[in-house]
Amino acid sequence: MVRVSITRKKFRFSLGFIVLLLLNSMVFIFTTSSPNYNLSNQSITISQEFNEKSVILMIGDGLGFNQMELVRLIEFGKEGSLSLENLSYHLNVTTSSANNEITDSAAAATAMATGYKTDNGMISVSPYNSVLETILEISKANNKLTGVVTTTEITHATPAAFMSHVTSRDNYFEIARQIVEKSDVDAVLGGGFTRFRQTDLDSLEINGYNIVINRSSMLNSYSNKLFGLFSDGHQPYEIDRDVDMTPSLSEMTMKALDILDTNIFGFFLMVEGGRIDHACHENNKFNAAFEAIEFINAVNQVISYLGSRQDVLLIVTADHETGGLEILEESLNDILPSENNTFAENKQIRMERINNITTNWTTNGHTSKNVPYFSNVIDLNKFKNMSTIDNTDIFDIMVQFLEISEDETISRIFFELGPFLELIFVLTLLSIVAISIRHQFHK
Ligand SMILES: [Zn+2]
Structure with a gap:
């Protein structure tokens, strides 16, 4: 009888030890899982039935309400309106990050791409370094085609947040590696050629991509997997762009739609007007206006392309406002840019109009101001009667529209429990040490 009870005691001790070890390894996996992630280890949310629905998310980086007002005044005059104002759903969006009232593009894009706040950079x-699945990855897992278009380097914060997982936005080569080896995006168009090593480019070709480096090769490509790297760094400012060599944001956007809008299971496309932000950091109203005008032009082309389609959710928004732009006064004439003019003529008209608008900037950095949100689809349950949403809600709106099941995946539950799990980790470690010492002592 004595022998039996000792064996049971030992058995219970070993069992407890194993449970604690298992708990520890789980805590390790979920709180410190390497950002050099492996998709096969991730729990991706997959809907019960495949559907044809698609999402186009257009992000003006740094595009506040006053940047939009600047575009309206230049393009359409005091009485005119932007065509996106005809979209049926208008909101404003709060943008703070997990650790700062003023977000950067990395945290803001993460919020929209994953539905979770993280720290700037x-x-x-997550702030605890666990991988958060993105709307692009979820779309991919639901058989949708995917695309990313930007005027910045492809490895820059906003596009990176849809295709990669890293603790620092400055880790460009790791971002490039993940885009090439993991993301499998069908259309990737932007700048940043020098961020990709020769081995990355070789891998892309092996994986069936057509790599293009100028406007005509992009327009003439018939490949269904397209990787465009049109500049060594960011795309040139719209004001300086060689219109024959470098595609505009709207041309890249429409090319991506050519490739993506061919799939019976739909697509996800993110389009970023990435350099509005840079111009606003420089407090340069000319570049800010031209960048924002081209972004709105891309939006207009998408709106005309979609017509009254209800199977595609179009969202136009921003990650944050940059520069604290104020419009003080204007002395505008009636000569507006027109489709009948040449590119050069319109450029001249726009320059004059910008000259006749007096602006003020309050900062060289970002601000905490709310940003605009426009979309073509209304009636999304919990957002129906709201005027202000948070940037994380944009993820929920996209998921709801795509009718992807909202089951809490394991990684999401562990994300919510982040600090709690770290506490458990420390406590279990201490318990193991205490039990081992006690065991030694009683031997
Ligand atoms: Zn910025």
Whole structure:
């Protein structure tokens, strides 16, 4: 009888030890999972039935309400309106990050791409460094085609947050590696050629991509997997762009739609007007206006392309406002840019109009101001009667529209429990040490 009870005691001790070890390894996996992630280890949310629905998310980086007002005044005059104002759903969006009232592009793009706040500088990982699945990855897992278009380097914060997971936005080569090896996006168009090593480019070709480096090769490509790197760094400012060599944001956007809008299971496309932000950091109203005008032009082309389609959710928004732009006064004439003019003529008209608008900037950095949100689809349950949403809600709106099941995946539950799990980790470690010492002592 004595022998039996000792064996049971030992058995219970070993069992407890194993449970604690298992708990520890789980805590390790979920709180410190390497951002050099492996998709096969991730729990991706997959809907019960495949559907044809698609999402186009257009982000003006740094595009506040006053940047939009600047575009309206230049393009359409005091009485005119932007065509996106005809979209049926208008909201404003709060943008703070997990650790700062004023967000950067990395945290803001992570919020929209994953539905979770993270710290400034982090790309689709939580503040505790666990990988957060993105709307692009979820779309991919639901058989949708995917695309990313930007005027910045492709490895820059906003596009990176949809295709990669890193703790620092400056880790460009790791972002490039993940885009090439993991993301499998069908259309990737933007700048940043020098961020990709020769081995990355070789891998892309092996994986069936047509790599294009100028406007005509992009327009003439018939490949269904397209990787465009049109500049060594960011795309040139719209004001300086060689219109024959470098595609505009709207041309890249429409090319991506050519490739993506061919799939019976739909697509996800993110389009970023990425350099509005840079011009606003420089407090340069000319570049800010031209960048924002081209972004709105891309939006207009998408709106005309979609017509009254209800199977595609179009969202036009921003990650944050940059520069604290104020419009003080204007002395505008009636000569507006027109489709009948040449590119050069319109450029001249726009320059004059910008000259006749007096602006003020309050900062060289970002602000905490709310940003605009426009979309073509209304009636999304919990957002129906709201005038202000949070940037994380944009993820929920896209998921709801795509009718992807909202089951809490394991990684999401562990994300919510982040600090709690770290506490458990420390406590279990201490318990193991205490039990081992006690065991030694009683031997
Ligand atoms: Zn910025």
